Amino acid sequence: MKKPLLIVESPTKVKTLKKYVGKDYNVTATVGHIRDLPPKELGIDIEDDFKPKYITIQGKTKVIQAMKSAAGDTDTVYLAPDPDREGEAIAFHAAEVLKKKGRTFYRVLFHELTQKGISEALENPLDLNHDRYEAQQTRRSLDRLVGYQISPLLWRRVQGGLSAGRVQSVAVRIICDRERIIRAFEPEEYWTITADLATDLPPTFTAALARIDNKKAVIPDQQTAEKIVGELENAAFVVEKIVSRTIKRNPLPPFITSKLQQDAINRLRFTAKKTMLVAQQLYEGIEIGTGGPEGLITYMRTDSIRIADEAAQEALEHIRQTFGPEYALATPRFFKNKNKAQDAHEAIRPTSVLNTPERLKSFLGEDQFKLYELIWNRFVASQMAQAIIDQNTISIQALNYTFTVGGTTVKFPGFMALYAAIDEKADKAKQKLPIIEQGMGLERKAIIPKQHFTKPPPRFSEASLVKELEENGIGRPSTYASILSIIRDKGYVELINRYFVPSELGFIVNDLLMTSFPEILDTDFTARMENDLDEIESGTKHSLGVLKAFYSTFKEKLDHAKENMLSVKGVGIPTGLSCPLCGKPLNIKMGRNGHFIACTGYPECSFSSNYTRDEKGAIQILETKTDNTKVKDCIKCGSPMVKKEGRFGEFLACTGYPECKHTESVNGDAGGRETGAKCPEPLCNGVIVEKRSRRGKTFFGCNKYPECTFASWDPVVNKPCPKCNSSYLIEKQTKKEGKFLKCPNKECTYKESLDD
Numbered sequence: 146m147k148k149p150l151l152i153v154e155s156p157t158k159v160k161t162l163k164k165y166v167g168k169d170y171n172v173t174a175t176v177g178h179i180r181d182l183p184p185k186e187l188g189i190d191i192e193d194d195f196k197p198k199y200i201t202i203q204g205k206t207k208v209i210q211a212m213k214s215a216a217g218d219t220d221t222v223y224l225a226p227d228p229d230r231e232g233e234a235i236a237f238h239a240a241e242v243l244k245k246k247g248r249t250f251y252r253v254l255f256h257e258l259t260q261k262g263i264s265e266a267l268e269n270p271l272d273l274n275h276d277r278y279e280a281q282q283t284r285r286s287l288d289r290l291v292g293y294q295i296s297p298l299l300w301r302r303v304q305g306g307l308s309a310g311r312v313q314s315v316a317v318r319i320i321c322d323r324e325r326i327i328r329a330f331e332p333e334e335y336w337t338i339t340a341d342l343a344t345d346l347p348p349t350f351t352a353a354l355a356r357i358d359n360k361k362a363v364i365p366d367q368q369t370a371e372k373i374v375g376e377l378e379n380a381a382f383v384v385e386k387i388v389s390r391t392i393k394r395n396p397l398p399p400f401i402t403s404k405l406q407q408d409a410i411n412r413l414r415f416t417a418k419k420t421m422l423v424a425q426q427l428y429e430g431i432e433i434g435t436g437g438p439e440g441l442i443t444y445m446r447t448d449s450i451r452i453a454d455e456a457a458q459e460a461l462e463h464i465r466q467t468f469g470p471e472y473a474l475a476t477p478r479f480f481k482n483k484n485k486a487q488d489a490h491e492a493i494r495p496t497s498v499l500n501t502p503e504r505l506k507s508f509l510g511e512d513q514f515k516l517y518e519l520i521w522n523r524f525v526a527s528q529m530a531q532a533i534i535d536q537n538t539i540s541i542q543a544l545n546y547t548f549t550v551g552g553t554t555v556k557f558p559g560f561m562a563l564y565a566a567i568d569e570k571a572d573k574a575k576q577k578l579p580i581i582e583q584g585m586g587l588e589r590k591a592i593i594p595k596q597h598f599t600k601p602p603p604r605f606s607e608a609s610l611v612k613e614l615e616e617n618g619i620g621r622p623s624t625y626a627s628i629l630s631i632i633r634d635k636g637y638v639e640l641i642n643r644y645f646v647p648s649e650l651g652f653i654v655n656d657l658l659m660t661s662f663p664e665i666l667d668t669d670f671t672a673r674m675e676n677d678l679d680e681i682e683s684g685t686k687h688s689l690g691v692l693k694a695f696y697s698t699f700k701e702k703l704d705h706a707k708e709n710m711l712s713v714k715g716v717g718i719p720t721g722l723s724c725p726l727c728g729k730p731l732n733i734k735m736g737r738n739g740h741f742i743a744c745t746g747y748p749e750c751s752f753s754s755n756y757t758r759d760e761k762g763a764i765q766i767l768e769t770k771t772d773n774t775k776v777k778d779c780i781k782c783g784s785p786m787v788k789k790e791g792r793f794g795e796f797l798a799c800t801g802y803p804e805c806k807h808t809e810s811v812n813g814d815a816g817g818r819e820t821g822a823k824c825p826e827p828l829c830n831g832v833i834v835e836k837r838s839r840r841g842k843t844f845f846g847c848n849k850y851p852e853c854t855f856a857s858w859d860p861v862v863n864k865p866c867p868k869c870n871s872s873y874l875i876e877k878q879t880k881k882e883g884k885f886l887k888c889p890n891k892e893c894t895y896k897e898s899l900d901d
Contacts, residue, residue: 149221151253151267152212152239154232157438161258161430164437166267173215175226179205180238182285187293189286195692197286199238209242216243221251223270228254228490229446229623230281230682237278257496258430258440280682283691287311287674290696291665294703295658302712303654304735308635311665311674312620313628314658317637318666319613320605321647321655328762330601336364337597338373340548341590342382342541344579349590351576352541352548359547370594373546380543382587388538393531396560398450398480399492399524402622403615405445408523410608413515417607417626421445423516424493433500433508440496441505442520446623447490450480452524456494460528463498472530472559480527494524526564533557539581543589552578604644618672649740649758653713653733661706664698717743720764726752726802731766742766751806781807822863822873825889829853833861833873862886868895 151170153159154177162172180199182188190196201209216222224239226232233252240250251270256262288311295309338354354362354373364370400408402421409420424445430438457477464473480492495517502518509517533556541548555561605613611625620628632638637651647655655666664670674695680686711718717732720742724731729746733756742764744752755767775785776797784801786809797809824831824847831849845861847853859875866874866888874886874897884899 147217147219147221149223150212150216150219150243151223151225152236153255154226154235155425155429157426157429158255158258161438161440162263164439165260165263170223171215171217171219173212174208175212175235175239176205176208178202178231178235178238179209179242182289187289189289191696194689195286195696197282212239212243216245216248220247221249223251223253223267224273225253225255225266227446228256228444230277230284231623233274233277234281234285236273240273255444256490257443258428258438259496262440262496276684277682279688280678283681283688284678286692287695290692290699295662295665295706298661298706298710299654299657302657302710302714303650304714304737306635307650307654308631309654309658309662309665310628310631312614312624312671313631314655315619315666315668315671316610316614316628317632317647317651317655318659319610319668320632320638320645321652323602323605324647324652325762327601327604328760332598332600334366335597335599336367336370337595338362338364338370338377339593339595340377340382340541340543341593342548342587343590344581344585344587346579348577348579350550350578352539352550354546355549356547358545362546364594367594367596370596374592374594377543377546377589377592380546380589382541382543382548382589384539384581384583384585384587385542385547386540387581387583388540390536391556392534392536394534394559394561395531396478396526396529396564397523397566399452399494399527400520401448401450401492402446403448403611403625405493405520406611406622406625407608408519409516410606410611412519415512415516417611417629419512420516421623421626423512424520426513427517427520431508431513433505441500441517443491443494443496445493447493448622449482449490450492451482451490452477452479452492452494452527456491456498456524457528459498460525464525464529468529468562471557472562474528474530478528492524493520495521498525522564526560529560529563530557532559532561537578539578541587550576550578552576604646606644607640610645617668618675619668620671620675653718653735653740656718657710657713661710662699662702664702713740717745722764722766724750724752725766726750779805779807781805822861824849824853824855825872826853826855829855831855833857833863857889859889866890866893866895869893 148171151172153174156174156176159172159174179202181202182197183200188198222243224236226235236252252273253266253270255266291311292309299307299309339351341349341351343349356362406417406420409415427442428440428445430440432438454477461473461477502521506514535554535556538549538551607629614620614625633640636648637654638645638647659666677686677691681688713735717734720731720733722731724744727744727746727750729744731742732745733740734743742754742756744750757765759765776788777786779786779799779801782799782801782805784799784805786797786799789798799805799807822833824833829847829849831847831853833845834848836844836846844856844858846856857875859877862874862876864874865872869888869890871888871890875889877887878884886897886899888895
């Protein structure tokens with residue numbers, strides 16, 4: 146009998162699957178996507194109902210050949226890429242390349258790579274999900290329409306290599322908007338007053354002034370604070386009221402993708418990208434001493450908090466045996482999803498609770514263990530009993546001032562014995578209290594006034610940005626890691642002390658896109674697009690209608706932007722500042738080395754400068770260093786030449802500027818630093834000097850320019866060629882050969898290694 150073929154995405158999964166089905170199936174992998182839109186063209190026929198043009202991805206021809214070879218003459222192919230939209234697209238493309246008369250294709254969804262999960266999936270195969278594939282194609286088309294048509298505008302108007310994206314640009318906007326709020330924030334002064342109090346028994350404790358005349362205490366300045374402190378100096382402090390209550394706290398549900406990323410960032414100091422990479426390893430399978438790799442967690446890209454009944458029952462049994470019956474529930478606790486459309490998968494959980502972190506520690510890498518332990522603890526805790534906590538709030542009266550102090554006592558830890566939510570404020574507020582009774586007089590140890598200032602909202606960390614994107618319905622949790630990487634790689638934001646700070650480039654690009662494409666950067670619009678994709682997947686909306694509705698508005702904005710988007714390379718962005726040399730406006734411009742300020746009077750006025758921004762965002766021109774000591778006379782006009790510092794380092798400038806614009810290098814050679822090599826041009830007695838192009842790139846040329854036009858991009862070394870007697874050699878470097886000297890004459894083959 147012909148073996149059926151089982152196709153997955155990852156070669157790692159092949160190893161895991163062969164452990165369970167290797168004798169009954171041929172197993173192979175697509176190694177990710179095998180077909181995609183062409184990389185160097187739009188690849189979407191807008192006139193033909195947005196028909197996508199798919200091609201084989203470069204390097205995947207051998208993979209496809211291996212798949213065809215593995216299929217042989219089998220009649221049955223099980224398509225088991227990841228159980229999500231991207232996996233569905235891979236399954237469709239695999240079916241297309243393996244299509245053959247009489248061959249039947251089935252879709253298999255592996256939510257966990259265990260004996261049970263694999264067997265159940267193969268025993269209950271499905272048809273390919275056309276709606277899910279349409280949702281993936283629509284998302285891909287939307288991203289391509291936006292990215293491939295806006296990005297070229299940025300290349301022409303700002304600089305090459307930039308990109309815009311339907312989700313990434315919104316993420317940059319969120320970061321930029323927050324930064325502008327921070328810059329515009331004006332702190333306001335306020336004061337707090339605390340009292341250190343004691344009973345006959347230790348410890349001393351601290352209470353905070355909460356109310357004045359039964360109204361919320363507002364202390365705007367030092368004068369008011371000192372007046373209150375003066376009135377309290379001789380006041381009696383008496384316990385007015387003690388309010389005690391017992392609260393019950395429920396555990397959090399098991400992880401979904403976004404919550405896993407947030408918790409791993411906060412608790413483990415992982416990045417979102419690292420979290421997903423390690424989770425993928427745990428899902429695809431790791432050798433744990435059972436005769437082959439085994440999947441340790443369920444599929445890690447999910448928006449669902451649903452869990453299987455048998456998994457919950459297994460957790461309850463483990464809780465009873467390990468923690469005791471009082472920690473276990475009588476029946477499993479299940480959680481309801483807000484969005485039924487996102488209920489395709491379970492929450493992220495261990496495939497078996499019996500695989501405790503302690504049992505697996507010796508088989509896992511350090512990062513794998515940390516993340517597995519986090520997932521295991523959260524899942525098991527979700528099936529544990531409530532925590533019971535006693536809360537005490539004590540009110541203390543002194544004249545017309547009311548101080549309060551609170552304390553909590555964990556009466557029964559319940560799930561908190563395994564996993565508790567991070568609450569830094571609560572942790573800081575904890576203090577031990579002595580035995581206190583109503584009506585008791587307290588000894589005043591000290592009255593402490595303290596000045597404060599209101600603070601702006603914090604910058605986004607990776608965790609809080611993921612939360613912001615999730616709460617606004619922007620993108621999908623499975624894409625957050627790549628989005629955060631892209632906006633950093635493109636230079637739009639920097640991660641400083643674990644917080645995102647927009648770069649000047651980020652502000653420039655964001656503002657251009659906000660002017661030309663406000664809908665694309667609108668959070669509500671982006672969230673609606675994500676909902677449209679969900680409805681396409683559920684079959685309640687059609688792809689073509691969504692694409693047409695989007696593109697009709699987008700095309701108008703695109704055409705307008707092509708004609709009207711401001712060029713930062715050319716005109717530049719107005720700063721509102723005046724040129725210190727000629728008084729004309731200064732604009733922000735972009736060059737090969739980044740942004741700078743330049744005079745709009747160019748070429749009559751060549752003033753340019755680097756700049757920074759102060760904490761309020763105001764532009765600060767970096768003053769050019771000037772040494773007014775005369776170095777030499779100008780060879781063109783005879784005026785004194787002095788040392789200055791420009792964007793590319795120190796140089797000599799004529800003091801007759803702007804009438805005379807002559808400059809030289811600091812060592813006296815017009816144009817740059819001497820290399821010592823003589824100019825190779827016949828009849829030229831010049832020397833080769835290091836220079837900078839107008840775009841800031843280093844090159845080597847003759848100091849007799851413009852009379853001599855010799856130039857070289859390669860470093861020139863003052864050493865004659867021993868083979869052909871060239872007056873100089875050039876320095877080169879390649880990955881294969883490292884650094885070496887080479888003769889500039891094409892006919893000469895002389896080389897000399899510099900790495901020995």
